[in-house]
Amino acid sequence: MPTAILYLGYDFTTYADGLKDKMAVESVKEKCKGMLVQMARQLLAQLPASISILEKLDMLHPKEALSQLKRPITTIAQEFQVVCQDIRETKKQWSNLTNKTWDKIADESSFWFEVYEDRDAAGDRRFSHVALFALAILTLSVSNAAVEQTFSTVTIMKTKLRNRLQCKTLESLLQVKYCLKWRGQDCSSFHRTPQMLQKFNSNMISPRNRTAWKLYSWKPTFLVP
Incomplete structure (x- = not known):
């Protein structure tokens, strides 16, 4: 690409037109062209093969x-x-x-x-x-910003105190978070339905964890009113 058709902005063009040393102006344009070409190559290298x-x-x-x-x-x-x-x-x-x-x-x-x-x-x-x-x-995250935002959300959820959260739990939390965001709601504006409350029962616990749940929910007889 010849430097004659290279546009570097109004300020540069106005300042360059007032200079007498046209060779210096041409040298600056060549360097700017090389920088733009190199930047374009680096951007293309970062694009996925499936672009x-x-x-x-x-x-x-x-x-x-x-x-x-x-x-x-x-x-x-x-x-x-x-x-x-x-x-x-x-x-x-x-x-x-x-x-x-x-x-x-x-x-x-x-x-x-x-x-x-x-x-x-x-x-x-x-x-x-x-x-x-x-x-x-x-639903595909086709931008780096969307992927980084999801990783940041997972980092906030899975802290040291909640390090043992299972993948299914994290997936459910992410679905709730992004579904509310898609609907323009948040945790304060969300209204639960009676059908949702009915699902909060012992059936939520898998058979494998029910034994552990009974152990955690056990109380000494002298504490039972």
Whole structure:
């Protein structure tokens, strides 16, 4: 790239035009060009090898999914076969999305939840495969900031006093935290339902831990009122 078409900002251009030593200006431009090229190379080196796959995720946007000229879902379904168990059925449902008028097309999450809840006359979900696949893909943490935030949250939860928390417990806590955040709520604004309170009983304890629970809950007879 010639330095003549290199734009380094208004201030630099104005100052350089007032200098008489054009050779010095050209030398500075060459150094700036080399720095920009090196920075671009380092940024490319930090990108994952699957960046081309991530660039295709924009096809899950409602405008793209409902377009008559949309790309086939197989371009990303083949890359995530662990999530997409039935590519043929997913492709069929992807093609049939345009046969219905959808209401919630403002954002991806609301749209795909509406697609998942759509049922036929028999009560069966008509787009369950493609909806579950899209929702699973949308939960991927594709940015370093999202991943680092999750690690920070785990670090806050699993302190020295709570170092023996199991992975399932951490997973449940993270799901509750991010679900409340997605709904625009927090622990103070959340309202529990009677159905939730009914589930807080002895059935929560696995058979393996019930013996230990009985030991911890045992009281001497002289303390029982």
